[in-house]
Amino acid sequence: MLEPVKTLGTRAERKRLLDVQGVKVAYGAIAALKGVSLSVGEGEVVALIGANGAGKTSTLRAVSGMLKPVGGSITLRGQDITGHKAHTLVPKGMAHAPEGRGIFPNLTVEENLKLGAFLRHDTDGIEADAEKSFTFFPVLKERRKQMAGTLSGGEQQMLAISRALMSRPQLLLLDEPSLGLAPQVTQTIFRILREVNAQGVSILLVEQNAHLALGLCHWAYVLETGEVVMNGTGAELLQSDDIRKAYLGE
């Protein structure tokens, strides 16, 4: 089990970085989100858990501008960003490592990382950040000239996270970083997420592995069929009987 992240004082004291209010998302006639409200404070790790099809990915996609909500509002540092396109949010400090990793398969590891820093022009800083990802994930350094599509699933996930960090985000959106990974790789990734968070990056984490997510986060939301049904600290939710039954298989 991981040690919990550092405590940040009570939630009310933290400044809001991201505020999602009553966001609705529909795919044609199907309502995927029926008014989701959640927030991420500065320096927080916030987990979003829920069953398959609950709307976790849709929430992240609405936040990062990959799809337009049909209702509600999203603000980043108090600034309205509802319906803004994804590429305009990167310079505002948001980075999204999408579900299924979304790496560029026919580009090398290095080229992938460079594209993560697409909007930056500080060559030295980019180099330094690439080196930093190599210290996080040494295997990426060995594979730097290799096509990203030939990496293993775990390595691709490491690359996806590293690439998202290359834009120096304040808010990192992660969609199931543990999907399909061996427990040991998952542990490594979560250890690094904690380190990234300790350096000041806020994280909104979607995760199937509720145990890990609740262990890592400062605050968690539970999503059920497009609605938030519960929220609290990771420890509180870990204690809850409902959660233990539904998501921890106890």
Added chain:
Amino acid sequence: MLRSLTPVAIAIAVLALVQVLLNTFEMEFVSVLAMKVGISVILAVSLNIINGMTGQFSIGHAGFMAVGAYTASALTLTLADYRLSFLPPALSDQVYFVLALLVGGAAAALAGFLVGLPSLRLRGDYLAIVTLGFGEIIRVVVQNSPSLGGSLGLNNVPGYTTVAMVWFWAFVVVLLAFRLSQSPHGRALWAIREDEVAAEAMGVDTTGYKVRAFVVSSFFAGVAGGLFTHYLRIATPAKFDFMLSMEVVVMVVAGGLGSTTGAATAAIFLTLLPEGLRTLFRSVGPEDGSWADKVDQVRMPIYGLLLVIIMLTRPQGIFGRHEVWDRWLKPKKKPVPA
């Protein structure tokens, strides 16, 4: 700036010399071939920017070519009555010609913008459908415009096109494609080609980059159209049909989607091949030249077959995304001693 102008200046000098030689020795056949090949190169390299580098699929290059061709031809026909008195006539013609090509290219670029903006916002396959429709619409509109000569076309287009002019533009588009592929712009296009959603997540304004790539591609299609009609001395709608678009697509796909030198090589080869066959059949075939006439009829089925074979055996094209010289430049992979 100076760095980018030096190669252009050298190219102009070399091309001028070549032109003088061609004129002096009256190499008519070689000139015609060189012009045809050069126009194909412009078409293939420009289409490669959108179909290869950006991974979109346009199948309406002939439509943009037609826009440029008709605009440029109408312009030179009008301007032919006015001379720039301070220049010798031949030079005055060429000044007008360059102007007409630029205006033709700009008109095609504008058409590219109008077609590209709505369709490139959507998923990739929409572009194929819309460009296909656009090409046909242009053809039908021209056919029914008496001011553009209807289906008979514009006659007496001045024969301004020279080998030097064609290859100058071919040089420009190749240079631009190289510069593009090595710039951050090019990197954005690669990212779009690889995974559009991920590119957007990296902060790439995917719609903006796609539209710009499409506009540049259309511009050169328009220039090629102008060069084409001023070589044929006539502009008819039938010349800009779907078959022409497909020929260019075959060149790009065969050369390797994304490889500038690959597209250029395929353009050269696929233009020379039918010419070579025609010449061959004329000398060895029956007297009446019936074999030679068949070349054009069998060309499209052969291209279709070629496309299928390439897709099945080497879907990334002959050169893939590599340039022709990459094979030699790359250090050979040696086994690392343990």
